[in-house]
Structures are given as structure tokens and as C-alpha cells.
Amino acid sequence: MALLDILCFPDERLRTRAKRIEQITPAHLQLIDNMLETMYAAPGIGLAATQINVHEQIIVIDISEDKNEPYCLINPQVISHSGKEKMEEGCLSVPETYAEVERADSVVVSYLDRKGNEVKLEADGLLAVCLQHEIDHLQGKLFVDYLSRLKRDRIRKKLVKQQRM
Ligand code: GNR
Numbered sequence: 001m002a003l004l005d006i007l008c009f010p011d012e013r014l015r016t017r018a019k020r021i022e023q024i025t026p027a028h029l030q031l032i033d034n035m036l037e038t039m040y041a042a043p044g045i046g047l048a049a050t051q052i053n054v055h056e057q058i059i060v061i062d063i064s065e066d067k068n069e070p071y072c073l074i075n076p077q078v079i080s081h082s083g084k085e086k087m088e089e090g091c092l093s094v095p096e097t098y099a100e101v102e103r104a105d106s107v108v109v110s111y112l113d114r115k116g117n118e119v120k121l122e123a124d125g126l127l128a129v130c131l132q133h134e135i136d137h138l139q140g141k142l143f144v145d146y147l148s149r150l151k152r153d154r155i156r157k158k159l160v161k162q163q164r165m
Pocket residue numbers: 043044045046047048051088089090091092093129130133134137
């Protein structure tokens with residue numbers, strides 16, 4: 001296994017739209033293992049392939065306390081959503097930055113698991129937020145895009161300065 005480098009805002013590669021996976025290969029399964037290892041090491045509760053500069057539709061999530069309930073979702077899609085909820089979010093690609101974002105408070109997501117089985121997952125609370133956050137990454141979207149331009153520019157300046165050091 002291996003730890004992968006995570007891209008940081010404002011890196012333009014985070015704006016790439018990930019491609020659907022037509023056929024799951026052994027290389028994808030290896031990538032998923034490395035993504036899980038990278039997420040646990042970070043530590044984070046989710047990771048999208050976009051963040052490690054792979055532009056295929058894969059996300060991993062584990063919101064469990066004991067870090068032993070990994071989800072791996074291939075070609076995830078929100079097929080329905082309801083309600084609204086505000087939650088404080090962070091992102092491994094926007095280090096040391098937290099802000100409230102409003103999203104649907106419950107979602108149904110369809111995806112392929114690592115064996116290629118079609119799965120439908122109904123989620124609310126933190127899992128629903130995390131699913132929406134990760135699916136956004138696959139579309140080149142970051143949580144800072146929901147903030148005002150002023151706030152986003154402040155965050156950009158802070159991170160550009162940090163990345164020079
Ligand atoms: O580790 C993470 N925590 C988190 C907290 C609130 C809302 C979303 C997240 S996802 C984030 C990991 C990450 O950046 N995934 O893309």
C-alpha cells in the first residue's frame with residue numbers, strides 16, 4: 001500500500017471533472033486501498049480520487065469512530081435529496097479551514113461497489129454531508145465555492161502564502 005499526495009486549493013487540477021468508470025480493474029482496486037490508507041492517515045472521513053489527481057469517479061468514506069466501516073463508491077450519483085441542513089465542513093484539500101455549508105440533510109446515492117454491484121444508499125446526518133462533499137469533488141467543486149467570494153479569496157491568499165513556505 002502507499003500514501004498518496006493530496007492536492008490543495010487553489011490547485012486548478014481540483015477543478016477537473018472525473019470520468020465514469022466503465023470497467024473496474026485490479027488497478028482500480030489497488031487505488032481504492034491506497035485511497036483508504038491515505039484517508040485514514042490524513043486523518044479524514046472521506047477522500048475523492050480528484051484530490052489525489054486521479055480523474056475517475058471513485059470516493060472512499062469512513063465516518064465510524066473506530067475507523068472500521070469503510071465505504072467505497074464508484075460512479076456515485078445523488079438520485080434524490082430532501083431537506084436542508086447546515087454543518088461545519090473542512091476538507092483535506094483546504095487545510096485548517098472550516099466553514100458552515102448548507103446542503104440537503106438526506107440523500108439517496110446510487111453507486112457501484114468494488115465488485116461492480118449496483119447499490120442504493122440512503123443517508124442522513126454526517127454521512128449525507130460527506131457523500132455530497134465527495135461527489136462535489138468528482139465534479140471539480142469544493143466547499144469553499146459555497147462561501148462568499150470575499151471569504152474564498154481570503155482562504156486562497158492564506159493557503160497560497162502557506163504553500164510558498
Ligand atoms: O475529513 C473530512 N471531514 C469533513 C468534515 C465535515 C464535512 C466534510 C468533511 S470531508 C473531509 C475529508 C475531505 O476533504 N474529503 O474530501
